[in-house]
Amino acid sequence: MSQPIDHEAIIQRFSGSEWDDKFCALIVPLSEATALAKWLRDDNDFLLDYCSNVTGIDYLDREIKEKVENEEGKMETVTRIDPSRIEVVYHLYSMEKHTGPFTIKQLTERNNPEVQSLTPIWRSCELQEREIFDLFGVNFIAHPDQRRILMWDEFEGHPMRKDYVEPFDYEWEPTPHDEILDKHQRGKVIV
Amino acid sequence: MNLLGAGILKGMAVTLKNFIGSYFDKERLNTLEYMWQNDKSLPKRAGDYPKEEGEQLRPTTTVTNYSRNFPMLLHDDGEPMDTIRCVACQICERECPPQCIYIEKSDDKKERPGGKPQFYPATFDIDVSVCMSCQICVEVCPFDAIVMNSQFELSTPDRFNGLLLKRGDLLKSNQYYHKIHPEEAADRDKRIADDKAAKEAKKKAAEAAKEAKKKAAEAKAKSEAEANSKEESKDPSEPPQTSTEHNKEENTE
């Protein structure tokens, strides 16, 4: 079975990164990403030579109600705002040592998302980062071939974002759902 | 050092074996021929076909007892709309992954044989051009009202309305269900009967408990023991009844 990987050593070496205990992930700043990834790949303690999965997650501003223990020791409901962001998540494994998964995340803001491309370190990121660029609109610095991959080139918008609104071009299906019937009657639907 | 072209000759031997084998060996030629009937014209709507229930189960088609295709609504013996099991709870509509079910609840309630009055679906449409035969509606249905049909000849010249199955097309009797999926239907009936028995036993027990509560002031422990014994005595009386019901249905096949 895969063993957990010690993250303390990484944080000591790369002071900019933090450990997110809740999701068991290492959050990497933009400036250190390439160096850290390279070190993770080549260092004998880790040898994370295989990047399995790269994906993006889009978080909107959210209110989160949490039960927190206050000073008096009582449970109290606190509302805090979870800031909007896009996370790019990498799942790393080691084929040599059969360890993993080790998760690293790059965080970026939603308006002008930009993260470091790790394709020079792991080739397997190439198509997946292109996919994230396509579906989330994240700009990968130093990506060798950043184009749309699943959507066509003229497509506008980034469909996997949570606030993406579908364009008004339904093909009519006969299920008499109110919404679709309504659109059909408004005459904007391709039959 | 092997013979020149040995691999090719070996391969040719295999194909020759298969060529000859396909005439004699059932293992090698397992193609089933589809029985095409010339006199059948295309139905106007998907629901028109087949005219008789279970008709499409010809020995040459590949439909087996296990195959599922599109959902159908079950009714018990009797007039379909009087004995429809669906109560228009709309769980399946919510859970359907491709959203192909559309239900409108009735305004009034209808008397059910052996039960209290229930709502019924005023409209129940399934768009078979969208349905992906996943059977999730069957799983989530708490009333065993919707099951999978194995009817597959649904071709129709009308792409839109022709492929919309209406309530009338979907309603099939329990006997039909037994005909196409004998094992599954038997299991389901058994479970329904068991549930019913359990429910009745529970009801009886609850009634007994109520009675017991009234008498609780007098003798609590005594009455509880009585209720328990009643429950036990009720239990064995139920199964024979259900099994006869079960046998009857099997005989009709």
Added chain:
Amino acid sequence: MGPHHPSTHGVFRMDVKLDGETVVDLKPVFGYLHRNHEKIAENISYLASMPFTDRLDYFNSMTNNWAYAIAAEKLVEIEVPERAEYLRVIMAELTRLVNHISLVGFFVNDLGALGTPLLYAFREREKILDLFEQASGARMMCNYLRFGGLRCDVPEGWLKRARDLVDRFPKFLDEYEQLLCENEIILSRTQGVGTLSRDLAISAGVTGPMLRASGVNYDIRKVDQYGIYNRFKFRVPYSENNVGDCYDRFMIRMLEMRESIEILKQALDGIEEGPVMGNAGKVFKPKPAEAYGRIESPKGELGFYLVADGTPKPYRFRVRPPSFINLTVLRDMCIGQQVADAVIILGSIDIVLGEVDR
């Protein structure tokens, strides 16, 4: 080349730049089958995504189900009953047989064999699909696994039928090997074509039989030991060299089928009566968490990454499709080869466009 081309296995397009018949440059173009599976899954409940996973890689619906179930079971701790675990292994290995024989058939078809090996493969596949139909009701879109078990038990006599099939299968494999493995034309067409070095394979995240053909001994069934794979004795074939070519990829699959049969025999011996559904509730509503579950699907590492936010719908639903990522190296393998080779290299990668484009 493509998207309408007989041997691109669907609607896949390769922008090929040729010098005579030699490939100078190649750009894969995807997306013709894109339906944003991930977005759909984020808008429906967890369970309702299960039938959609069937449609990812439509040859291996059982393993797709399993990968999704594993990810979801990681999200919420659910016990899977013993019998369900056994049946999952049986289904997954049968799926592997289905996938590998059809792949070998398609591969030889790409070599130009007019479908004879393909049809033999389909003949056997048909028998396995019949088993799937008896168990789950559908031949390809099985939708059989549930979080914490299986949808229903297999019908009576199913295990015996499966046993018969497994016993007869090696005979078919012998015949198949006789037809293909020594054929001079196949040997000279595939050896030395589409070479993929060990280092590139690891770096590019290539998984499955393709990785093992490049000489890496890495099988998630052995590494993660998910399910109950630790109970079975089986071997993982891999190439002796550090360079894999089309012939290696073809042979590794032939050998893996034999190992699958070994697993199937052990599983059919070990299975016992019992329930097939665990203690999972009817409503699946996990607490906020993340989970990445992966299995060794016949095509490589199939992973599902789920982010839950406490609602009955997943907040993020991500598929790590093996055939998509294996395509990363297509360009590297094809450059310098002939047009005819580009076709068989694509065939030996084993892609299914339902999974590539999602």
Added chain:
Amino acid sequence: MNWELIKDILLATVPLLVIFPTMFALTTWVERKALARIQNRIGPNKVGVPMSRYGGKLSLFGLGQPAADGIKMLFKENIVPTGADRLFHLLAPILSLIPAMLVLCFLPLNFPWLTDEQNSVKAFMLDGAVIFFFAITGLNTLAVFMAGWASRNKYSLLGGMRAIAQMVSYEIPLVLSAVVVVMTVGSLNAGEIAKSQDGWNWFVFSPWGLAAFIIFFIASLAETNRSPFDLPEAESEIIAGYFTEYSGFKFALFFLGEYIAMFAISGLAVTLFLGAGDGPGAEAYPSLKVIWFLAKICVLIGIMIWLRGTLPRLRVDQLMSFAWKFLMPLSILNIFITGFAWHAENNNEEYGFTIKAIIWTASLLILYLTAKGLDKVNRANIKPRTYQYGE
């Protein structure tokens, strides 16, 4: 006008135009049926004579299939791509059919209704029949390339290029292996070649004849674009090669031309190596000769179908090296062996059987070992492999 001559010509050629297209229709059916059986399918078995008035229909194992195919082809839309050269696009299928039909005249089919005198008007009595045969089949290349070029489609062009390279290369082993027979008989006249083999004296029954026959057969597969040499129309690579852009009746013409060429070249193989019309009972009843001839063609076609059902195809460079590095040296060697053996046999008649046995074994050995050696040199790195297992 010499009406007698015209009558003779018609008597000699019209049967050809009847027999071979009929055989073509039957062969398409047989091919589909046999391939289906090889692949464990049923094959066409429905199309027949509709007799619904009398209840049911006469399906005759699907023998109506070729007719149905033909009718379908006739009524299909004729599609010519924009930018294609319309004239050559139209000419190409016709041009591919003409040489194939023409060379049928060179087959020594002794129709029983023709006297020897009438037979002489037939082209196979031409003194250079064999040369003429090769000369005319060579025209087929032109048609194929014309089709590939005129379609203005990259796949077609690739197919046309492949076809030219392939046909030109395989022409050489084809001719060289025919030379063996021509040398032994000392005549290019098809009729005389046929006559010299009467009485089970077939050329295939000698080591050099056998080798020449195998080379000839392989090369003829390549000449007619049959599997495993069907590269010009390689479906999985270049869609349908040179006839990608053809539909309807033009496609049917290509198809017809290809099959007729197959008959023609098998006919030549039968003439050269398999004793033409010779067979059991042919001496006593000369009219059986036609039947034997056609039967032998059918056997060869059957083997072609069988090969097609079994083998994948070669790659372009392998195809070329197979022709130039394997077939050609072998056929040249075969010519020398034939010459040597012929002289040795004819000049040492007093030793009779012994010398014959020695020559036969020696030539068999030499041919086989050369073939093996050539094969080894050509495919030096290719061998089955072994694999490791990880626990």
